[in-house]
Every structure is written in structure tokens, then in C-alpha cells.
Amino acid sequence: MNSTLEQEINGLGPWFHNLHLPDGTQTAPKHYFGDFPAFKWREIASHIPSNLSGWSALDIGCNAGFYSFELARRGAQVTGIDLDPHYLAQARWVAERMELAGRVCFEQVQVYDLARRAERFDLVLFMGVFYHLRYPLLGLDIIAQKVNRLLVFQTLTLPGREIAETPDVALNTNEGMNHRAPLTAPGWPKMAFIEHTFSGDPTNWWIANHAAVEAMLRSSGLRVIGYPGDEIYLCEPDPEHPSCVTTWNRAEYLAATRIR
Ligand SMILES: C[S@@+](CC[C@H](N)C(=O)[O-])C[C@H]1O[C@@H](n2cnc3c(N)ncnc32)[C@H](O)[C@@H]1O
Incomplete structure (x- = not known):
């Protein structure tokens, strides 16, 4: 590596992505995950059209x-968006080195800004x-409405892959709304809240179980069509089951996003 390049990389650090620059230099060759995220990309690469x-x-x-x-x-x-200008500066610098600046633009935008x-x-x-x-479900509701063809979704999940049936377990029981035991079944959709x-x-605020990820994706109007890798969900819009934020619950969505 030439020393000017090394100085620039160090000056832009710390790096979370290990990018391989055209001359072979890497931005985070000692990454604690290994060659990240190249190994994750290898999991999803064949699930995305090779010609985009x-x-x-x-x-x-x-x-x-x-x-x-x-x-x-x-x-x-x-379009790449991130809330953190530190990472966006890295992305813009690498775009120049890779001569891809004409095909990518990076903007400081929050997930929630996409609603507007x-x-x-x-x-x-x-x-x-x-x-x-x-506010994870708000974020997912916003993002689901931005997807024309494919969404690749990845999140941290809780251990276990169980999926429970989720009918209205309180309806038509003697206990009514006190009938909550089924909600504690391993496969009932759940998220662990991280207070600290x-x-x-x-x-890091919420870690969902597999059942909750699938349920929330469905609830946001998406259909899971594949599992490219661990904790990775390939989805497409499901016109037969649109999200309630496009129908009866639109008013809550508009209030939460301040569109109106
Ligand atoms: C764990 S890193 C994941 C980076 C990359 N997507 C990947 O999978 O390797 C999380 C990234 O999301 C950004 N981020 C976190 N919350 C965000 C938000 N509300 N809107 C936009 N970006 C956000 C962080 O700044 C960080 O760059």
C-alpha cells in the first residue's frame, strides 16, 4: 500500500466495511468479523439479478x-443513505477511487425521512x-412502500426458528383478554427490548425472533420469497395482502410520519 493511501484510509477511519480498493488495498483488513461484508455479499449475490x-x-x-x-x-x-456523516465521507471517498461516482450517490438521510x-x-x-x-415497525412500514420489486432485509434475531399459528386467541374464550398464555409460546412473534x-x-433497541420478522414483513405488505443466508430475508411486495397503512390504518401512518 502506498503511504498516501494509507494515511487517507487512516484519516477516514474507523471503518466498519472492509472495502477492497482497485490496487488491492483494504480499508479494514483486520476486521473483527473477518472480510466483512464481502462474506455476507457472497450469501446474497446469487439471489439478486446479475444484470441490474x-x-x-x-x-x-x-x-x-x-x-x-x-x-x-x-x-x-x-442511492445510499445513512445518518452518519463519518461513514458517508468514507463512501464518497471510495466511490471516487472505484470510479463509480456516476452510478452511486450518498445522502445523509434517516430511514424515517424516506416517508416524505x-x-x-x-x-x-x-x-x-x-x-x-x-421505532422499527414505523421504519419498516415506510421502507416497504419504497420497494418496487425486491427487498433484501437483514436483522439480528433471537435464537430459534419456531413459528406459531397466531389466531385471535382471546376471542370466544371464557377468559377473554386474560387468555394470554398462547402469546408466550416460543413461536409467537416477539421482540426483545434493549433498554440499555x-x-x-x-x-441496538430491539431483537426480534424469526416469527416476528416474518409477521412484520407480511404486515408491512411484503411476501418472503427466499432466505439467502442467516437472518437474511428476500421479499417482494404482496399486492394480495397490502399493508393496513395503505388502507384502514392510513391515518395513524400519516400522523406518525407527519406527512399530514
Ligand atoms: C450495522 S451497520 C450496517 C451497515 C450495512 N448496511 C451492512 O449491512 O453492512 C448500521 C448502519 O446503519 C446506519 N443507521 C442506523 N440507524 C439509521 C437510521 N435511522 N437511518 C439511516 N441509517 C441508519 C448506521 O449509521 C450504520 O452505518
Whole structure:
């Protein structure tokens, strides 16, 4: 590595994404996860069309842009958003080095800001962000409405893959609303709330179980069509089961997003 490049990389650090620059230099070669997120990309790469010419893509919580660059290389026009200017500076710097600046743009935008933007995207990546949201279902409702074709969703999940039936267990029972035991079954959708920190990070708020991830994706109007890897869900819009935020519960959504 030439020393100027090394100084620039160090000056932009710390890095969460290990990007491989054209000359072979890596931005975080000693990453605690290994070659991250290249090994995650290998899990999802074959589940996304290899030719994305004509596709628009949104990379939510893009960090230093690893996934944005992979999608741009496949021909997509990519918007990467992140709330953190530190990571956006890394992403913009790498875009120049990779000569992909014409295919990717990086913006300081919060998940919730997307509610007030009109664009939709053919492909949306929402990886590693859901558990960082204090208002996760609002975030997912907003994002689901931005997806034209595919969503790649990844989040931290609780151990276990059980899925319980979830009828109205309180209806037509003698106990009525006191009949709550079925809600404690392992496969009932649940999220663990993190009041303080998880792994030392105060921005980790909620860890859902597998059943809750699937239920929330469905409830937001999406259909799970594949599992590219651990804790990764490939989804598409489900026009037969639209989200209630587009129908009877629209008023709550509009109030929560301050659209009206
Ligand atoms: C764990 S990293 C995941 C990065 C990348 N998506 C990946 O999977 O490797 C979470 C990223 O999401 C960003 N982020 C967290 N909350 C956000 C929010 N509300 N809106 C936009 N970005 C957010 C963080 O700044 C960080 O870059």
C-alpha cells in the first residue's frame, strides 16, 4: 500500500466495511468479523439479478457503501443513505477511487425521512439497520412502500426458528383478554427490548425472533420469497395482502410520519 493511501484510509477511519480498493488495498483488513461484508455479499449475490441495468436501488444504512458499489457494478443506479456523516465521507471517498461516482450517490438521510420522499426503488437493501431503530415497525412500514420489486432485509434475531399459528386467541374464550398464555409460546412473534446497551451499543433497541420478522414483513405488505443466508430475508411486495397503512390504518401512518 502506498503511504498516501494509507494515511487517507487512516484519516477516514474507523471503518466498519472492509472495502477492497482497485490496487488491492483494504480499508479494514483486520476486521473483527473477518472480510466483512464481502462474506455476507457472497450469501446474497446469487439471489439478486446479475444484470441490474435500468434498475434503481436504495441501500439503507449504506455505511461505507460496500453493497452500493456491488449493485452499481451490476448496472444499477444506486442511492445510499445513512445518518452518519463519518461513514458517508468514507463512501464518497471510495466511490471516487472505484470510479463509480456516476452510478452511486450518498445522502445523509434517516430511514424515517424516506416517508416524505416520493421515489420508489426497484431494489432496496435494508441490512443491519432494523434493530438500530427505536421505532422499527414505523421504519419498516415506510421502507416497504419504497420497494418496487425486491427487498433484501437483514436483522439480528433471537435464537430459534419456531413459528406459531397466531389466531385471535382471546376471542370466544371464557377468559377473554386474560387468555394470554398462547402469546408466550416460543413461536409467537416477539421482540426483545434493549433498554440499555447490547454488545456495548446503545443504538441496538430491539431483537426480534424469526416469527416476528416474518409477521412484520407480511404486515408491512411484503411476501418472503427466499432466505439467502442467516437472518437474511428476500421479499417482494404482496399486492394480495397490502399493508393496513395503505388502507384502514392510513391515518395513524400519516400522523406518525407527519406527512399530514
Ligand atoms: C450495522 S451497520 C450496517 C451497515 C450495512 N448496511 C451492512 O449491512 O453492512 C448500521 C448502519 O446503519 C446506519 N443507521 C442506523 N440507524 C439509521 C437510521 N435511522 N437511518 C439511516 N441509517 C441508519 C448506521 O449509521 C450504520 O452505518
